[in-house]
Amino acid sequence: MTIILYxxxxxxxxxxxxxxxTLLKNSSHLFTYPHFHLYTEKISRFNPS
Structure with a gap:
């Protein structure tokens, strides 16, 4: 019984x-990692907390 559950x-x-x-693969086509990095950099500039 436990084997079936596992x-x-x-x-x-x-x-x-x-x-x-697959979700990551699909999003990487639209939103590549370098763009994401730049985006987070912009946010950190606006929010220097």
């Missing part, structure tokens, strides 16, 4: 991981 949890985690990876 297997189900593993599948669920794997599915979430795949979803996250």
């Amino acid at each position: 297997h189900f949890i593993f599948l669920k985690l794997h599915y979430l991981n795949v979803q996250l990876k």
Whole structure:
């Protein structure tokens, strides 16, 4: 019984991981890392806290 439960949890985690990876892949096309870095830099300039 516990083996089935662990297997189900593993599948669920794997599915979430795949979803996250595809989400990151899709967003990287629109919003690349260098742009993100510049964006955070701008925010930190506005907010010097």
